[in-house]
Amino acid sequence: MTALLAASASLFNGGCTNSPPNPNPRADVPLQSVPVDLPRYMGRWYVIANIPYVAERGFVASRAEWTLRDDGRIDDVFIGLKGGFDGPERRYQFLDTVKPGSGGGEWSVRLFWPIHVTQLTLYVDPDYRYTILGYPGKTLGWVFAREPQISEETYRSLLARLDAMGYDTSRFRRVPQLPDQAGQPGFARPDGSD
Template structure:
């Protein structure tokens, strides 16, 4: 499939309702977040054991490191480094992510649970989305509840793919095949 192919139209009746960011306590939000599920962009496809590591920089920006193993847990760890900037007035819920100069994308924090164990990030047009957890494994009940949240926000949750975080998850129903 060519990289520029557009996804099918979003059938969710709330597809055109704009995403709303939530306030984020940045110091509490920093650290490692495992990618439990996503509607991936092309560079994320096929990764297992993937996570984001966020850390505040002295200049107020955020070091954003993506890491994961391509297709197999015994494959070398691939890492990408981005620099993010919080959008003023967003309550720390909207970030501009510099993929490479001069290309920036908008990342929206649309949910954080009160204990900062789970978060949902979105992209303004809902073509991309992520479910993150502080732990590499979440129960099916928690996962379903986070999908329900995404559905209520207008996401086409049929496009969300669960990312294997542990070798024991490979091949299990509901997890994306890294092949």
């Protein structure tokens, strides 16, 4: 779902996310998805951090909920509060299809017919507590966790993985999941400003 919102933003902006050049020396190394155990991967994932873009800007307490369907596709729901913790809850429903031969790590996300985008699972820890999703081109990326908060040490280790993949990690902003996180250094602001 996150990739869908990202693609919508990309399409809305004429295919350009207006991102600055990526200074990472590994910026041109292609992203590779990792295999995942799809039934184990399903469920609720909190958005811990992302590279802010128009479709997710201004959301707090955001999460994705993935449900594996009998036909092998994935119901993908993005839920978040728009504009702050007292803002309205918004829900966006998408339908994802696992790319054959990807080991479950590459999904085609249908934004709306006939528009699809690719979402890559770049990392998932052995206990399926943390995952990193990416978008080809490295202009968009997400850190997810099963719980709304993670330790600073874990967050830094996930950013180090993104850095090793060629991302400009200075562009990531943490998404407030709890009211006391709003406005803290490194967190996105509920009003959508950086």
